Amino acid sequence: MPEKIKPRTLKGFRDYPPATMIPREWIIETARRVYRSYGFCPMDTPSLEHLEILLGNGSEETDKQLYRFEDHGGRSVGLRFDLTVPLARFVAQHIQELGTPYKRYQIANVWRGENTQRGRYREFMQCDFDTIGTTSLSADIEMILVINDLLSALHVGEFTIHVNHRGILNGLLEKLDLSNKANSVLRALDKLEKIGEDRVRKELAETAEATSDQADQLLALTALAGSNEAMLAEAETLTAGNETGELGVAQLREALAAVSAALSPEAQDALPPEAQNRIQFAPSVCRGLDYYTGIVLETTLDELPSIGSVASGGRYDNLADLYTKQQLPGVGASLGLDRLLAALEELGRLEQTSTTAQVFIPYFAADRRNDYLKLATHLREAGIAVEFYPEAKKLGKQLQYANRRGFRIALVIGDDEFDAGECQVKDLTTGNSKTVAYTNHATALIAEIQSILAK
C-alpha cells in the first residue's frame, strides 16, 4: 500500500464545514435578496487577470500580497485581491453595452497573501454593490438604505451607520489653506482616539505646520456631538464661505432627510424608535485618502463596536481612469461577510444547525423503503425539505443522529403506522410526539409539520 498523503489545508486557508457554511450561505442569500430588491444586478469577473490590470493602481501593500505567477502561455497573471479593480476593468470594457446608470453586485472570493495573524485569511469573500455612471444624490441615499435593509434583515441587533461627506473636511482644509497638507492632517486626526488631543495637536504642528487656531478648528470638526441637525449646523458654521464645505453639508443634510423619509413611509408615522439614532453624522469617518470624494460611511454593531466596520463604502468621482478616458463616477459599498460572521458568532446570534432540512424520516421498517420515499416526495412537493436516513437501523440510533444534526422534526412511521394510515410527528425541540393521519396527499401531516415549523 503506498504511503498516504497527509490531508491538510494551506496556511491561511480554511475549510467550511456545514456548521460554518450554512450561516455563511444565509448571509450571502440575504445580501443578494436585498441588493436585488433595489434593482442591483449580479455580475462576475474572472478570478485571474492580467498582472498589469491588477498592478495598475495597487498600493505597495497590495502588490506585495498579490498571488502572481506565469500561466501556461507564459502570461503574467494574478489572482484578484479585491472586487474594485476588476469592476473598473469591466466597466471600462463594457459600459457602452451596459448603459448607465449601471447597478451591479458581485459576491466573490479574493486572495491576499497577508500575514495570517489576527484571524485574517488569505482567501475571503467580498459582497460589493455599486451604482455607476450617475452623480445623483439618489444613488448615495440608496446606498444608505441598502445597508440599513441588509443589516436589519441579518438580525445583528441594533447598529449604527456613521455617515460623513468628504467635502466637509476638504472644505475646511481649503478654508484654512491646508489642502496641500491634507494627508498629514488626516493621518494626525485619525490617531485622535489612540493618542489624545494634545499629541494630535503636536503632530498637526509638526507634520502639517498647522497653527494653534487651525488645529482648534480641525479638532472642533472632529469633536462635534449632538443631534445630526445640531452637528450639521456647526459643520456649516465651520466651513462657512467655502463652496466645497457648504456643498458637503448641504448634500449630507439632504441625504439624511431623504433616508429618514424613506424609512418612515407613512406621513403619519414617525421613524421607528429603534432606527432614530441609527444613522449618524460622523465627521471623523474618512475611508482612505484618494479614492472617495463625496458621502462615505461605516457601520458598527452596537453590541460589538470593537470588531470594526461591517459595511463600508462611499462615492467616488472616477472609477476606471486607469483603463478609459470616460469619466465614470459612482457610489458603492461592501458587506464584510467574514467579519460579520465572526461578530454574529461572538454575539451568539447564529443558529446552531448542521442541517438544511427541517424534517427527518428515520428508516426502520426495512421492507418499506418505497413507502418512505413516497412520504418524502409528498413533503417536498409541499415545499418541506426532508432527509430520509439511508440505512434501515434501530430507531434510537437514528434519532441520536437527528438530534446531533439539529433537525426540527422526526416522522416516526413503521409497519403499524403505514398500515393504519398514520404517522407520529416528533418535535425534536420539545420532545413531544403527536399521532397524525397520513392518508391521500398527506394533507393533515403537512399541516401539522407546517404548524410546528411556524413556531
Place this chain on the structure above:
Amino acid sequence: MPEKIKPRTLKGFRDYPPATMIPREWIIETARRVYRSYGFCPMDTPSLEHLEILLGNGSEETDKQLYRFEDHGGRSVGLRFDLTVPLARFVAQHIQELGTPYKRYQIANVWRGENTQRGRYREFMQCDFDTIGTTSLSADIEMILVINDLLSALHVGEFTIHVNHRGILNGLLEKLDLSNKANSVLRALDKLEKIGEDRVRKELAETAEATSDQADQLLALTALAGSNEAMLAEAETLTAGNETGELGVAQLREALAAVSAALSPEAQDALPPEAQNRIQFAPSVCRGLDYYTGIVLETTLDELPSIGSVASGGRYDNLADLYTKQQLPGVGASLGLDRLLAALEELGRLEQTSTTAQVFIPYFAADRRNDYLKLATHLREAGIAVEFYPEAKKLGKQLQYANRRGFRIALVIGDDEFDAGECQVKDLTTGNSKTVAYTNHATALIAEIQSILAK
C-alpha cells in the same frame, strides 16, 4: 496624462454581464434549493491547495492543465481542477466530526489551463452533491431523484436519465474471462456509435483477444433495447451465473422500481406520462474506468441530446484512499452548469432580462424624491423588488431605459398623481396603463402590481 492600460480579460476567461449572470444565478439557486430539499448541506474548501494534494491521483491530462506556482512562503500550490479531489481531502481530514452519512453539496469554481477551442473556459463552476459513508442503495436512488427534481425545476423541457450499473458489464467480463482486458473492451465498445459494429468487433479481437462469441455477447449487452424490464431481463440472462452481474441487475432493478414509486406517490396514480420514459436503463453508459463501481448515470436533454450529458455521476467504493486508511464509499453527481446554460440559450428557454427588479419607478417630478423613496419602501416591504431611477429626467427617456432593461411594470407618478393620491400602473409587456389609488399603505397599488406579476 499617463497612458491607459488596455482593459481585457485573459484568454480562456470571461466576464459575466447581468444578462448572463442572472440566469446563471437562477440555476445555482435552483440547484441549492433542490439539494437542500434532500438534506444535502453546503460546504466549501479553499481554491488553493498544496500541490501534492492535487497531484495525488491526477491523470497526466489534469496534471498538465493544473495552474500551479510557488506562494509567498515558497510552498508549491495549485488551483483546484475539480471538486472531487478537495472533497476527498476534506472528508479524510474531518469525517470524525462530520459523522456519516455525510451529505454535502459544493458549488464553486475550478480552473483548468485547457485548450480553449470548443467553447471551453479555463475557469468554470461545478455543482456537486454527494452522500458519503453509506453503501445503501437508498443513496443511489436519491441521486436519481435529485437529478430528476433538479432538471424538472430548471424547465429544460423533457430529458432522459440514462442509468447503468457497472456490475453488469463487469459481471459479463468476469463470466467471459475478460476482466483483465476490461480497459481495452471498454475503449472498443465506447466507439460503437462512431465506427460501427464491424470495426468494434475487429478492435475487440485485436486489443482484447476476444473471440467472435465473446464479442457477440458484449455487443448484445450494449445493443439492448425495449422497456427497462425487458432489457433488465436480457441483461440478467447474459450475466446469469455470475455474482457481480446478477447483483448489478438486481440493484438496478430495485433502484428503478423505487424511483418509479417515489415519483408517483399516490398508490392510485400512475407515473405522470411525461416521466414514464424519462429514466432509462442504458447498458453502454460507463463514466470512466477506475473511479465508479456501482450505479452510474448521465442525463441528456431530449431537444438537444448532441450537447452531451448535463448531469452525471455514480457510486464509488473508496473516495479518499490517497489520504486515509478509512474506506469511504459514496455516491454523487454533478450538474454541468455551463453546458446547461449554453443549452438553454440555444433552445431559447432563457428569459431575456437584464434586471432583477420587476418594477421601475421613473423620477420626473424633481421635487418629489422623498415621496418616490417612500413609495419604493412600501413596495419593498411587500416583497416587491423595485428600481428607482436616480436622476430627474424626461419620462420618455426613462421608459426607454426601462424597456431596454426588461422591467415588467413602470409606476408613472408625478405631481398631479401624488396630490390626487393615485398612480398609473403601466404594464410594459402589453403597454396598457391603469390608474390605481395610492393611499395609506399602498394596499390597492400593491395588489394591482402583484396581479400583473402573477400573470
